[in-house]
Amino acid sequence: MPTLGIDLGGTSVRAAVVDAKGKLLSSAKVAVTDRKPPGVVETIAQAADEALKRAGVKVDGCGVGAAGQIHKDSGVISVAPNLGWRNVPLADLLQKRLGYGVKVVNDLSAAAWGELHAGAGRGSQDMLVVFVGSGVGSAIIADGRLVQGGGGVAGELGHIKVVPGGRLCGCGEHGCLEAYVGGHNLIAQTKELLASGRSRILESLVADSDPDSITPVTLEKAADAGDAEAKELHERASRFLAIAVANQVTMLNPSRLLLGGGVLTYCPGIRQRVLDGVQMWSSQTSREGLLVADAELGDDSGIIGAALLVA
Numbered sequence: 542m543p544t545l546g547i548d549l550g551g552t553s554v555r556a557a558v559v560d561a562k563g564k565l566l567s568s569a570k571v572a573v574t575d576r577k578p579p580g581v582v583e584t585i586a587q588a589a590d591e592a593l594k595r596a597g598v599k600v601d602g603c604g605v606g607a608a609g610q611i612h613k614d615s616g617v618i619s620v621a622p623n624l625g626w627r628n629v630p631l632a633d634l635l636q637k638r639l640g641y642g643v644k645v646v647n648d649l650s651a652a653a654w655g656e657l658h659a660g661a662g663r664g665s666q667d668m669l670v671v672f673v674g675s676g677v678g679s680a681i682i683a684d685g686r687l688v689q690g691g692g693g694v695a696g697e698l699g700h701i702k703v704v705p706g707g708r709l710c711g712c713g714e715h716g717c718l719e720a721y722v723g724g725h726n727l728i729a730q731t732k733e734l735l736a737s738g739r740s741r742i743l744e745s746l747v748a749d750s751d752p753d754s755i756t757p758v759t760l761e762k763a764a765d766a767g768d769a770e771a772k773e774l775h776e777r778a779s780r781f782l783a784i785a786v787a788n789q790v791t792m793l794n795p796s797r798l799l800l801g802g803g804v805l806t807y808c809p810g811i812r813q814r815v816l817d818g819v820q821m822w823s824s825q826t827s828r829e830g831l832l833v834a835d836a837e838l839g840d841d842s843g844i845i846g847a848a849l850l851v852a
């Protein structure tokens with residue numbers, strides 16, 4: 542029987558009907574205009590109804606992937622920064638509205654599950670997933686199961702500390718990996734460098750263009766062009782990420798390392814540093830037989846994974 546997958550973002554909700562093999566049968570997208578929980582529940586229900594109507598089927602289960610920290614048994618969203626939520630019992634609220642079973646998981650966990658069953662993780666039982674986009678997310682699959690931890694927040698690679706007392710992270714703590722290499726923070730650091738006036742090549746790269754057009758790719762271009770300050774910034778961020786991933790490989794001994802997200806896709810220099818770091822800094826026995834793959838489901842990985850988690 543097909544199930545429903547929901548991708549809950551800060552600005553829109555996508556719903557899709559997904560078959561047991563992970564194939565999308567239909568999808569629908571609705572903008573989030575009211576971010577309060579009752580408004581979002583209504584928006585999800587609207588997207589769900591539309592997707593079900595388009596597929597012409599009924600379902601008895603719905604999986605939701607949401608950015609944030611989610612309690613694994615209750616489906617309570619402890620913290621969802623992009624919606625400004627704290628302690629929202631989304632699974633209960635949605636179950637009452639939809640009338641069938643609802644499971645809520647972290648968006649990266651959903652994406653990892655989707656890739657495992659319908660994407661670049663097929664055939665693997667032990668996989669480390671690392672996505673670097675605007676933030677840094679990761680998920681762990683061990684013995685074919687999603688590792689969620691006691692409270693459901695295992696695998697938060699973005700919030701391991703790389704500089705105790707360092708840069709402020711979006712989670713409210715200081716010195717997290719994400720505060721250095723998450724896309725938003727790479728952009729912030731590039732803008733700081735630009736404002737310092739120490740980076741001539743960077744200045745010439747962005748001259749006459751809108752400061753909002755600066756992306757992590759801008760930083761990589763400046764570093765590649767020989768800008769010493771940009772190189773140092775690029776090197777530091779890449780190195781933190783590479784050491785973190787290498788240490789995770791040593792800890793978990795995955796058979797597959799799955800990479801995804803905008804920064805790893807569009808900044809080949811950062812991606813390469815991660816691969817080099819895994820070779821240099823993970824223990825030799827932990828990386829024997831390790832396959833590196835790129836995520837292949839794109840924006841659909843989370844929605845497919847969320848649906849398959851309740852199938």
Ligand SMILES: [Zn+2]
Nearest residue numbers: 700710712717
């Ligand atoms: Zn953090």
